Amino acid sequence: MGDGRRALGLADRLGPQGGVVKSAVVSVTVEPPVDREKTCPFLLRMFPKLGSHHVLEEFGRPGRGKSVLRQVGTVHGTRVSPDDIKTLKRCNFQIGDFLDVAIY
8 A cells, every 4th residue: 555554453443533553462361150040149339439539538437447448450441451351350359348430
């Protein structure tokens, strides 16, 4: 293609302004399906906030010990990262934990 265009490879795609965006290759480990006859679903308590995370003290529950903050991951709408496919199981999430989600 002599007019400045080129063929897009498998890992390329057109970006929002017409430029080429490289995509990362991420390996995926497939988890076995959950047997809902043996595993009961649970309520996931998620607290979104625009612009920042909540203050840790907001999650304090009297008589329940102290709260511990742990980074789970960062997900971007414009690029691929390994955190995109991270499961709660891989993060050692336990029933009763909260998810604090900062939206930027």
